[in-house]
Amino acid sequence: MQYIPNILFIIALVAGIGYFAMNIRKIIRNIKLGQEVDASDNTAQRWSNVVRIALGQSKMVVRPIPGLLHVIVYVGFIIINIEVLEIIIDGIFGTHRVLFSILPAGLYNFLIASFEILAFLVLVGVILFWTRRNIQKLKRFWANEMKGWPKNDGNFILYFEMVLMVLFLTMNAADQSLQSLGAAHYVQAGSFPISQFIAPLFNGLSEGTLIAIERGAWWLHILGILVFLNYLYFSKHLHIILAFPNVYFGKVVPKGKFKNLDSVTNEVKMMMDPNVDPFAAPAEGATEAPAKFGASDAMDLSRIQLLNAYTCTECGRCTDECPANITGKKLSPRKIMMDTRDRLEEIGKNINKNGEFKPDGKQLLDDYITREELWACTTCNACVEACPVSIDPLSIIMDMRQYLVMEQSAAPTELNVAMTNIENNGAPWPYNQMDRLNWKDEN
Amino acid sequence: MAEYMAQGKKPEVLFWVGCAGSFDDRAKKITKAFVKLLNKANIDFAVLGTEESCTGDPAKRAGNEFLFQMQAMTNIEVLNGYEIKKIVTACPHCFNTIKNEYPGLGGNYEIMHHTQFLKSLMEEGRLKVEGGKFKGKRITFHDPCYLGRANGEYEAPRELLKKLEVELVEMKRCKSRGLCCGAGGAQMFKEPEPGNKDINVERTEEALETAPKIIAAACPFCNTMMTDGVKAKHAEDDVQVLDIAEMIANAEDL
Structure with missing residues (x-):
């Protein structure tokens, strides 16, 4: 009988981690629906980006207030995980504050004290985040694409974190009271700079009640963490994991460099080569031309672009800096990422149901992202620069424009005129190429 | 050639x-x-x-x-x-x-x-320039996206302006966070999508907030967009839009 809590704990742990792992596998499968892309270059630069941008949060602090708050929550999250490790060991083996028996007392007390301070700071940070969203109503959290689920999702995450931190501090406060009562099993361990202010609330409670509070908070805290872990897959909050690989795979060439399509290069080279036999049959085993140019659906995008979509945490810094969005156009780079993920998830569910993807008469273009959005982009790279986790919404916009122009010849009329001019007179305007040097003799 | x-x-x-x-x-x-x-x-x-x-x-x-x-x-x-x-x-x-x-x-x-x-x-000493007529003038610089963010060059144009001894006032959004003039991505050759403002007007308003005598540009398309913006704000009598090369040439009365 005495092992029941241990067994229940192990079941909860395995179920919690197992379900999460299953969903992560789904994400990996969905990302692999995208086009393969070679990212084996610039390894040193990529790792340095991970250290600077992901670990070092260098882009978060471009905006000092949310940046600082985020650093606090991020550091708190990472460091408090050491405490979770202790909780897991205790849960499995039925020990209590096991690290105290392993680590020197001074170090243990220091650790617990720092967890408490961080937990308090995280709580403050999260409350301020909530205020920014709900009281201050910052514009980027109230944009069109943030209605309904995305808005609730953002708040649920903050509530989760608030509750977890309060439970952690409550647990420590009750533990402290039990320690001072000399209750069995509760060793004198830890230093409690924050929860010492909560402990007086428990004065006069019986040992039994205190144990119930302590155990209750302990269980709810660890179960809460497992639930939160599994909530990630359904929310925008995956960035706490995916930010790291995403930054690694982020763009490492100048932002102005857009990729050249190799298939087109081959065509153009053939066209310009006077020795090519125009009637030649394709060589045996020659690589076939790609099925289509550009992207009209999620699986036409690259795996990195799909990883981008799962990583996006909808902070909206991209949209906030987008010149098109600022001036009231429909384009929002954040929405491009959200749409891509939504469509990819839809495709994933279709595969779950049918074993393979059955055409559903929908695609990313038009059903999610409209042409008006795509044509509003100035390719200025403000969104790419703004993203704290190296997401590249511009590359998706470009791929979709490519599909519109090269597969559908559906460019806006004025652009067709400009392109015809380029083709015929080597300039986007209707001037004669022979007049290119006229400026030389004008005054 | x-x-x-x-x-x-x-x-x-x-x-x-x-x-x-x-x-x-x-x-x-x-x-x-x-x-x-x-x-x-x-x-x-x-x-x-x-x-x-x-x-x-x-x-x-x-x-x-x-x-x-x-x-x-x-x-x-x-x-x-x-x-x-x-x-x-x-x-x-x-x-x-x-x-x-x-x-x-x-x-x-x-x-x-x-x-x-x-x-x-200038660093090699092959071209010398002094402030000339721009010395002490209040000037703001508009970063072209394809020079700045796209290729990380924010300093060269600013160094030149420094050589002209101007009073350089930065806009709220500058350098890596500079706002586009609205011409990039082939927008120059089409009408903008529906919205509540033109991008070049937004950017020009921001430039005018710095109360400049000149908006310095380093891109012919930015130049057009900002010039149009200045006209839209009826400020063309007070504010000029000039390329940095023009400023250096004018400073010397070439």
Whole structure:
């Protein structure tokens, strides 16, 4: 009988981690629906980006207030995980504050004290985040694409974190009271700079009640963490994991460099080569031309672009800096990422149901992202620069424009005129190429 | 360039004029100002003239990869034919395309934006400039996206303005967070999508908040957009939009 809590704990742990792992596998499968892309270059630069941008949060602090708050929550999250490790060991083996028996007392007390301070700071940070969203109503959290689920999702995450931190501090406060009562099993361990202010609330409670509070908070805290872990897959909050690989795979060439399509290069080279036999049959085993140019659906995008979509945490810094969005156009780079993920998830569910993807008469273009959005982009790279986790919404916009122009010849009329001019007179305007040097003799 | 070739000579640098610099009346002034500076510094330069063609930037950014690569390959054939090694251009779009997208298609050149080139001339002592008429004037600089964010060059134009001894006031959004003028991504050649404001007006308002005498630009398209913006705000009597090359040339009354 005495092992029941241990067994229940192990079941909860395995179920919690197992379900999460299953969903992560789904994400990996969905990302692999995208086009393969070679990212084996610039390894040193990529790792340095991970250290600077992901670990070092260098882009978060471009905006000092949310940046600082985020650093606090991020550091708190990472460091408090050491405490979770202790909780897991205790849960499995039925020990209590096991690290105290392993680590020197001074170090243990220091650790617990720092967890408490961080937990308090995280709580403050999260409350301020909530205020920014709900009281201050910052514009980027109230944009069109943030209605309904995305808005609730953002708040649920903050509530989760608030509750977890309060439970952690409550647990420590009750533990402290039990320690001072000399209750069995509760060793004198830890230093409690924050929860010492909560402990007086428990004065006069019986040992039994205190144990119930302590155990209750302990269980709810660890179960809460497992639930939160599994909530990630359904929310925008995956960035706490995916930010790291995403930054690694982020763009490492100048932002102005857009990729050249190799298939087109081959065509153009053939066209310009006077020795090519125009009637030649394709060589045996020659690589076939790609099925289509550009992207009209999620699986036409690259795996990195799909990883981008799962990583996006909808902070909206991209949209906030987008010149098109600022001036009231429909384009929002954040929405491009959200749409891509939504469509990819839809495709994933279709595969779950049918074993393979059955055409559903929908695609990313038009059903999610409209042409008006795509044509509003100035390719200025403000969104790419703004993203704290190296997401590249511009590359998706470009791929979709490519599909519109090269597969559908559906460019806006004025652009067709400009392109015809380029083709015929080597300039986007209707001037004669022979007049290119006229400026030389004008005054 | 053909003349140089016929004489068996090679210029120190090829000046890539670009479509705006060749055809647009306003941008032609920038071209001429830059040429004056090149001449003053005794730079042995050439232009392709009628053999120059669009780099393909607007085609690529509009999604027409095929047309882009046609343009690119044709230009690369011409440039490689003349064994061009070093190019300077006054257009950040041409600069970006030749620098980043031509190498993959066989076009490898040392390419500089004219602000970088002018800065290097000054550092080498080949071109001297003093404040002249711009000394102490309040000036704000608009970062071209394809020079700044796209290629990380924020300092060259600012160094030049410093040489002119102007009072440089930065806009709220500048350098890596600078706001686009609205022309990039082939927007120059189409009407904007529906919205509540034009991007160039938004940007011009921001520039005017710094109460400048001059809005300095380093891109012919930004120049057009900001000039239009200044007109839209009826500020053209008080505020000029000038390319940095024009400012340097004017400072010297060239």
